[in-house]
Amino acid sequence: MNGNCICGLLVLSVLLGQTEAQQAAPTRPAFTCGGDLVADSGFIGSEAFPNFYKPNSKCTWRITVPEGNIVTLSFRIFDLEADSQCKYDYLDVFNSHSHLVQKLGRFCGTFRPGNLISTTNTMMLEMVSDEATQGRGFVAFFSGAKPYVDEQQTCGGKITKAQGEIMTPNWPNDKYPPGTSCSWLITVEPDMVIQVKFDKFVLEADTYCRFDYVAFYNGGERDDSQLIGKYCGDQAPLPIVTSGNVLLVQFVSDLSVTSDGFLAEYTSFPRGASIPSVDSHTNTRTFPIPAIRLFVPRIPVTTTQPPKYIPPPPPEPTPVKPTITRPNGRKPGSQNPLCAKACKRDGTIKTSFCSSEFVITGKISSISPGPRGTVNVGLSLIRTYKSGRLIISEVGETMSLKLVSKCRKCPLLRRGSDYIIMGQVDGDGRGTLAPGAFTAPYKAQHHNLLVNINNQPC
Template sequence: MMRVDCIWGHLLLLSLSLGWIKAQETNYSRPVFHCGGDLVADSGFVGSEGFPSNYKPNTKCTWRITVPEGKVVTLSFRIFDLEADSQCRYDYLDIYNGHSNLVQKLGRFCGTFRPGAQISTTNTMMLEMVADGETQTRGFLAYFSGTKPYANDEQFCGGKMTKSQGEIKTPNWPDRKYPPGTSCSWLITVEPDRVIQVKFDKFVLEPDTYCRFDYVAFFNGGERDNSRLIGKYCGDQNPQPIITSGNELLVQFVSDLSVTSDGFFGHYISIPRGSQPSTDASGPNASSERAVKPAEPKRPVVTARPTVPTTTTPKYVPPPPARPTAGGVTGPNRKRPAPLNPACARGNKGNRNVRASFCSSEFVITGKVTSMAPGPRGSLSINISLIKAYKSGRLTITQVGETMAVKLVSQDRRCPMIRRGVKYILMGQVDEDGRGTLVPSAFTSPYKAVHHKLLEKLNSQAC
């Protein structure tokens, strides 16, 4: 009897040992990622070629993901590291709402800022990564899975709408918070000679500077064309009225698996092309027929860094290292440039110490001035196409098309002197509405690519 027990004991020990060895082999095995392919499964991983090694130069890789019928594709990024550029011109990842680049593009991404979850409206999705001949990095790793579109006995989320007016709202509105892990898509189509205006009566989604977690996104066009992103919204401020460029609008609401909130309730109407958005909130029957330029959306924030990254470094051949000098940031052998506006020189002492200005400022960004407009009481409203945000705090960073943008207000339109079309280093404070403000003594300096290393170094040091 003892001999039998001993044999069984040895067999059990051998079984456990073999199981442990197999587990170790499983833990140390790594998937091999190729340049593109067809991924047909309930779930799985997709990564750039050779990940975690650097991806190859001069490549174009296409992955087609298919999950079971009746489900949609949810794509969550674990690691994202592509060459950065403010317009994603060199290395980038495009994500499409189907198996073709002729359907709606969910976003274009590059840089090192990890995109939020991407969700298709069908059971297919396509990823297309392009790399040029310079600057390769680790690439990306993402997890895809098939999830069911949200629907229950009380409310179906999303659908096709063809009436001239209607409502969109989050699930459970107004009784409870919207549920986690939700994906809703509305396709709105009106008469061919009309466009669509959307206004919100209530809007409360999980806040995030780049709207990575819970958001509602608006696309010009429908599911079956390469529609362009109008804007991506989150937080607790009602977006300004949204107007399409054509008679089709795709609306996508996404919530992740964590924090939820009250949600939104909005309505849409069809209006003549060129009409101004209505300024009242009296409901679906309110409209305006004045033929003026539509107002620009206020808070289209992130596919995301959404469709464009916030961590960006222009491609350049590095000149000699820069150092800060009085009046701005210049090269080591260059004379200090004369002030752009002599009237500002006395008050602009913030420029004399880059580090002190960096530490005392609530936001530090680099970007290109795209437009300026006079504001009340001698102020100036400035729109910036963002290159990189080193400090952002509560600063609202929005997405316009495929670029990230920031709105700033200069308290004095004369100082600091800002010119349209010029790239700047900008430092300042943030007001209660999330807008950056510049006082006359705020640090501003023309930006060159060499300054990126200096700003990165300041960002890594404790103030």
């Protein structure tokens, strides 16, 4: 064999080696706008991820896992245009291949949803975007799982009795197992509504109930079925009342920490009737069942009993002194020391971003006087860029939080307006605003600026 042949073979072998290596290298899945996913498990994502999704689009994905399984959906990345009511860009998740079943949730913003499960072997996702702001979309992992069943207890199922109990697996002898998914569909007579009360309640604690939780959904026959509440931790939810005669209850535990679980009793009552309820002082009272959907605020999650709130002591009485007026007509001591300087922001948007513990955008929902010259501010969250130890509450599909401004007049905030807000967090997880804290009216075009700042080192 001559030298030319040897060289040719060497070149050919190198090329073949490169081709095999290229074929062996893992490839990133290509995500399209909708489709049918029939598999034991797999990834699902928005079109063109990780690039920005397209404007004015509507994509529908239908997931099917093998018969006898249920679908579990776990989000890995989530970035859609934020709005407190998810009116512009959003992702809907349904409990089957239909809009005429429970909507397991509508999601937007950068708040990553917790795990979702279906009651059958199918699930549907529908993503809608408008013509304006876009994000990078979402990526989630779906898989088929067996509903939990052992020799003594079945977790979940369809129930048609007028009253009964629901409980976590192994109750009351042991902790619930990890990696469990249970769904109860409770249906009573058409003219009845359902009330649920918890006797015991201990689930893994998390501020957003992302890991272990129990969720309640109104209805199962119309596309306006909504989440009543999602609960975890060791504080039992308040009694839950449905708006109709169908209730979906879902319990999910992840593969890590487990706990004792819960025991709940449900009862059905005629719509509009008064239900006896016993308060903490053992006094009986009644309240009418609402004919509309009832949203139950989620109790803050803690791993131990929260300490009782102790109000600050009242200010000591000040001895009456004769009024002294200075030549300029102002009374001495009339200014709040915190507001002594002019109402002016400290630093630039970049330096304030880096020095603040939280950076958010949101709509001011309430402003009320607080103790000692402070102001309490309620806010519906649009988007979070930094959160630190900030406590954010979930009510239905709205994320909200409370802020405390140390000065009545600075920074200036108006109810009903959208703002960029940066500040610090106190020991109770509340956001605090000093007079020089960075605030500014928020517009959609500010989002990209804040994202760019967030991606740069401080």
